[in-house]
Amino acid sequence: MVAVGCATALAAVLLTSVETGAAQAVGSSAVSVEPTATPGASPSGSVPSAASPLPSLPPTSVPTPSGTAPASILAPAKPAATPVRVPDRVDRAWPAHPPWDACPRPVWPGTPASGEPGDGRRVLFVGDSLTRESRVLTARALRAHGWTPTFRCWGSRRLDWGIAQVARARQLDQLPGVVVIALGTNDISWVDEATTARRVDALLDRLGPRRQVLWVDLHLTRSAWLDARAARFNAMLRDQARHRPNLTIVGWHRVAAAHRIRGWDGIHYGPSGYRLRAKVVSAAVDAVARSAR
Secondary structure, three states: OHHHHHHHHHHHHHHHHHHHHHHHHHHHHHHHOOOOOOOOOOOOOOOOOOOOOOOOOOOOOOOOOOOOOOHHHHOOOOOOOOOOOOOOEEOOOOOOOOOOOEOOOOEEOOOOOOOOOOOOOEEEEEEOHHHHHHHHHHHHHHHHOOOEEEEEEEOOOOHHHHHHHHHHHHHOOOOOOEEEEEOOHHHHHHOOHHHHHHHHHHHHHHHOOOOEEEEEOOOOOOOHHHHHHHHHHHHHHHHHHHHOOOEEEEOHHHHHHHOOOOOOOOOOOOHHHHHHHHHHHHHHHHHHHHHOO
16 A cells, blocks of 8 residues: 555656646747747737737828919819900980981990090090091001091081080980080171170080190182181181190191092092091190100
């Protein structure tokens, strides 16, 4: 019995020694093995725990083109602005269908012309049949130079009618800074010279000193008596210009005489006469614009 107990005890000791050695061998092997480095692993080789934050990767930079992109690329294109057209204004008191000796209704254009030397400035014409017959040619020449003309013209009209037209234009707020007067032919034929002189004075007073006024003088070839009265009328205009600095006399008589322009009835011209008249008057308006600068 003693022998059996000793044997059992010895076997238990040997079994314990074997287990302990195996355990030490396994522990020694685990310490001596170098862990294989893996991306994202800690330097000690330990696996991060759930409590430890995962290491973050550096931000990836996206290459961008050098310089600043044009605004047309960065911002959506805006639709092109539609120009606003201001409607024209007409004088409703003028006949919609005027008689043959009258100009069409005076039109105050909503959109001024552009160009030099007018720069969109407006000019008002007040005249008789001579203005009516040269109106289209004069307007074309003025618009080509940046002027915006309005015409109030009626055949056989005199200075008292012109005074009323200036008042009407002022009432409509259509009295611009430049006004061309082409009246007097019918006055010297039918009105005494004293009354004519007073009406010239009254018309210029209505226009005032701050407006540039051009007056087209008279050229007639009808009779010696009428030619003499036209000469005295032109002299009266020149006298007015001496004490009215804003008044310019357009020397139509001198130019027409130099070109031998004669009216078929002593008053009204043919096509060449009206072409020349339109050229002279439009050039005078241009000269006023240049001198005002």
